[in-house]
Amino acid sequence: MNTTAQGQRHERILVIEDDPGVGETVRLLLSSAAYQVELVSQGVEGLLRAVSGDFDLLVTDLRLPDQDGLSIIRGVREAGIDLPMILMTSFSSIDTAIEALRSGAIDYIIKPFSNDDFRHAVERALAERRVRRENVLLKRSLKKVTGTNKIIGKSTGVQHVHALIARVAPSDASILIHGESGTGKELVAQAIHYASPRAEGPFVPINCGAIPADLLESELFGHVKGAYTGAVTASEGLLREAHGGTMFLDEISELAPALQVKLLRVIQEKQVRPLGSKHVYRTDVRFLAASNRDLKQAMEDNTFRADLYYRLNVININVPPLRERGDDVDILARHFVEHHSRRLGKRITGMSDELRHFLHKYRWPGNVRELENLIERAVILADSEILTSKDFNDTSAVEAKAKPADEFSGDALSRSLSIEKYIEEFVRRYQHAHSDSELATMLGIGRKALWVRRNRWGLKRSGSRAQRAPAASV
Secondary structure, X not given: OOEOXXXXXXXXXXXXXOOHHHHHHHXXXXXXXXXXXXXXXXXXXXXHHHHHOOOOEEXXXXXXXOOOHHHHHHHHHHXXXXXXXXXXXXXXXXXXXXXXXXXXXXXXXXXXXXXXXXXXXXXXXXXXXXXXHHHHHHHHHHHHHOOOOXXXXXXXXXXXXXXXXXXXXXXXXXXXXXXXXXXXXXXXXXXXXXXXXXXXXXXXXXXXXXXXXXXXXXXXXXEOOXXXXXXXXXXXXXXXXXXXXXXXXXXXXXXXXXXXXHHHHHHHHOEEOOEOOOOOEEOOOEEEEEEOOOHHHHHHOOOOXXXXXHHHOOEEEEOOOHHHOOOHHHHHHHHXXXXXXXXXXXXXXXXXXXXXXXXXXXXXXXXXXXXXXXXXXXXXXXXXXXXXXXXXXXXXXXXXXXXXXXXXXXXXXXXXXXXXXXXXXXXXXXOOOOOHHHHHHHHOOOHHHHHHHHHHHXXXXXXXXXHHOOOOOO
16 A cells, blocks of 8 residues: 555545535545545535645535536546546436546446445545556656666766766756757756656656747646637646656747746746636746757847846756767767667678768767767668768768868868768868878778779879879788
8 A cells, every 4th residue: 555654645535525424424434544535515615626736536426515526527627637536426327427437537436335335446546546657657767777868978078067967966956958959958957857856756848949939838837628729628738747857948048038937937936827727736846948049148138038047047067069079979979870770670880990080070060969860871771780981971961061170171171071072072182282191091091992082083193292102002
């Protein structure tokens, strides 16, 4: 049974019954089984308590002085409350039973009932609720175990992020995560959540820039049925769904000014009011936010509220771009090759030196997300166990601006290039200033590979340089 150390169950049961004798009997039955019971006699009062309280079960009579039990059941469902409900009545009919179940009740009890029958009905309803909750927790635990919160890399910048996560996760402070698109800001947020005391609670992410403002308000705050055109059912909203856990607001800079005000109120008051509702609900949520824009500049431009910025920016974490992470490119590339090879059932054992060199020289404007996408496409199209530049050329994958290291920069090399085109233009530009051996070393390829390409492209060296250039090995 789900009990505390003192022997009291966690489950709280709300009973709505206007007959004092029946109400007291039900209260004693449930209390003797160590449930926490709250008894009310009016339908309107009971509905208000059901939607604003924190109950595990509702038991209501069908006939009440001011409202019938079916209306209460519908009201709870329309408010978006996940609460099992049992209907009691002295008026037995098939139609009533069907209507109760259709309205959202999970059981139907006829008065007078035996004590055992009543207790069994309550236990079944609560057991079903526990199973649902345990399934949710199991899914979250499995997600945690599978490593979705891993941040791969050994660079100084990544190690600094790891250290910050370990220090800030145990607190409940709001955190603002900065970083370019594709750097892994959501992975940082997940790592904070799963290392925190809220790890067993929900992690609820939302991209504030991906949803139109008029729909985003409903997504965040929820709505009652009929709150606006198209609201055919009630929704509790993501802020209430995140109760007891963590809310991750990605691209927070895209939040409309009116929603910034409402979000600030939720953070300050820890309460949320769904659209069209008169009820306010308590919400216990830790807020993590992320942006790839400079929010200080947004404040100066009057597009982001200063009070919301300071509420969210209790702690700041900067996620470094991939171009500043050195050998992490190779570590990540190997990881993605292994992951997608295993997922796709292909045998890819590694990458050519030429390809690895190019991956290091490429500037990665799309960061880790871009690297994974390119590796996945290359694995899909690869026809050998070693990935080469050909696998990337076939996918037209490396078609962003291939800006090389500073010593190789220039107009000709800053255009959109594939790996092979990059090598060709590099050789054309620098072949008269460097020997074949030097060019091959710079490009990370063998001299024979360079010689084969030179012949294919019909490139000739100048006489003086060609005379002292070492012959290509065969």
